Amino acid sequence: MAFNLTRRKFLQTATLAAASVPLANVVTAQAGVAKSPFTPSGTMADKTMVGGICEMCFWRCQLVGKVRGNKLMKLEGNPKSIDNGQSICARGNAGVQLLYDRDRLKYPMKNVGQRGAPKWKRISWDEALDTCAKKLKATEQKFGAKGICMFPHGASAKYPMQYLEHTVGTPNVSEASFFQCRGIRDTAFLATIGTPPGENVDMANAKVIFGLGCHFGENVHVSHTKRYLKGLENGAKLIIVDPRFSASAAKADEWVAVKPGTDTALMLGMMNYIIQQGKHNKAFIDKHGIGFAEFKESIAEWTIEKTAQTCDVPADQIKRVADLLADNAPNVSIHPGRHVSWHGNDFQRQRSLGCMMGLLGAMGVKGSFVKGKGPKGVGKVGWPKGEHHVEAMHVAAGIYPYSPPGTPTDLIRDAAITGAPYPIKSCVIWGQNPIQTIPNQQKTIDMLKQMDFVMCVDVMPTDITMYADILLPEASYLERYDFIKTGTQWDLSGKQQQYISARMPMVMADFERKDQVYITNEIAKRMGYGDKIPVSALPEMVDMQLAGAGLSIAKLIAEDGIHLQPGIDPYGVADDLLVYFNNAEIADYGYPASPTYIAVEEVPAGHFRLLYGRSPVHTFNRTQNNVWLHHAMPENPVWINDEMAKELSLVNGDRVYCVNSEGVKSRNTTIVKVTPGIRKDCVYMAHGYGTKNPAMSVGAGAGIDDQALITILAVDPETGCHGMRNNFVKLVKA
Amino acid sequence: MSATQEPIRLAEIFRFLAQTMRYPESSWFTDDFLSVFKELLVQLGHVPQKSLPAKITDAILEEIQVDYTRLFINGVPHVVAPPYASIYIDGTLNSTTADKTREYFRSHGFDITTNEFPDHLVTELDFIALLEDEKQGSSEEFLRLYFRPWFAQFRDLVLAEAEVSYLKTAVEVIDFFTRIETEADSGQAA
């Protein structure tokens, strides 16, 4: 259409007399610009906002933000921090880019197409909230609260999770951070040393640091990395057990290239050797050990020779490593790991790590397992528990006795797909991308397809959002109050101090993004639970929590975002500490009372075991669309042993697909990294690439989504958590 | 002379054009609105195309909303034409172009009032309307330096990809009113 006149001509001649109403009458919206004081260019003042708490990963470093207008220009570590200090990692810096990611969700949306093939329509918050509440209520009324399931992740998901679990009353909540990550570690250590371990090893003051599958440097968590590097700087010996020559292995005194899946055998062999050599800490075991005699007997079969053969590790190296640990005990950091959902035999491996701590007495002393003594008093605010308590499926069935909190993921998926033991018809997904966190993507899709209702709350259009009926845009961690972070100085041997900080917004949320308290409360009101709402807004919640410690948001701001107070010496072993080398309760449930190696499936001919891990510039799939981080590592090269590559005629930089042993082919390709730094029986890539949602314009098609290749399900029998390293792939040239 | 017979002011036109590119909602996207829009086209020398709806029904509104969402907010496979200058000038959202745009507003005694970004199409049209309110023709510098450098790319994307003709037409009308007219253009038509 071309208009064959000029504006001047138009203005001279045109009238809108024939229109039904005057022009001005149909312009109803308030203008987005208004008169304001005249301000010369370049005079917009910069402000430093205190109280930021990073959530580009779960470590939650303390930040300050440099803000101009309502625009965040830069993030830095809070100079007052005694945790991360002024340091933040690449991802922390790139939070600015998340904030202004062009693909970020801006408005509530309704899917007027199909789940998986969405067609979006922007809707008002009222319509969105009405729909969510009506649909969830319908499920609750027809199937009971248990007909609703939830997949949460991150600080913002805690409040809605409590609403659904406590007040509405569904037990069907599955957090990836437990069931596809660290839950096994936590319950295994609870059953061994009586406490979940976190990553609380005093590496900065250790004589030896022992990491099983830990790839420090590729996983970066600032204060944790500081402890690790300080330890190395102080001369700690480093032992890294990993099939791959990781960033940590590159710094190690001993790189133990263990056969994947046999780590428990390695631990048992080393512990047996230490006992046989009489190098175990007898005094510590006498005082704190339970079931040591049974344990000793149970692992006696693990001779050095058998261990060497099972683990494909030289016998001499096993002895060297065991001696190094024992000779430097008790100032030894046996790292408990974090992402430990590997092979479906993981509870036993995690128990063996706890037993090694006990065997060496590497607890409570410098350089060993030591929990910092953080401040007390920060209060809790939460949704009240409803009257109806529904037992979780695994509790009712008497399985997975060491499940972490929530319900094992596959019980939820299976119930939803089969309708047994009962139907699950509504799904709330909050901050998690179950397509890339949970193995066997088709099963997740099948689960979602049979739902009556699916809602997603997120900041980005991740894969899972393609399956939502209603998609809600959330304020990011830089735009809201919430998480209270407490702790101590990062070096446990330093001046003893404690800190309390609370997340505060760096900038106000743009567009129509809302926080978790607003969204949850509005849904709760519409579902008839308005009288149960614990707080009306996020700042109120934070103030109530801080009040327990005599603080408030205002006081924290006055203290530059972080309250410091004198600390307590964390060293020392409690008299009542018990280390369960043999735990009879585990046997009562029908599982091995002493740590036991359970063999995993061998690699089928012509395939490699698929291993995955972290990249220092990404937090799994959460950061794949961040253009700054994408530039730092745009795809996830697949590592392959040089001799195997030669056999397959692959050279560095060749582009390949992966095809798994069940015939699933990766959607995208990646490049090959040929290296002697990986065993011949496995390949490796960084996890969390290759989103399938094209709305992620940076991440889509970039690298291989390893989760799509993890189709064979392994479930840890004690915990119900997934094992995700029991899949096998071929590399096929693109 | 009734209100509708008075000469049209450019400021009013820009305010109207800003409205055309807001998210269509039943509160304002009405038959009356459509009637004004069509009459504007007539005055521009065009008989409104048949493809423009005769009446606004729920189904028609939804069709336009879905296309608007796909083009400008969240589309499959991805947003077709993000309505932000920064995207076209710098390749990212809320970049230095957005900063400079806001600085320009402020240096002329205006500022943004919503939590939209300053370089959003609607915000810029709102600003142009305010400048024209103060003095006819005073938006020319802004149009030349800030608006046209990205709008032409945006326009082409919408014209190539929009499914509903209302959005295409609105963009064409905005194009007409924001074009930089040369002396020759003015002389020829005068």
Ligand code: SF4
């Ligand atoms: S380690 Fe990095 S990404 Fe994680 S919280 Fe700290 S700065 Fe943020």
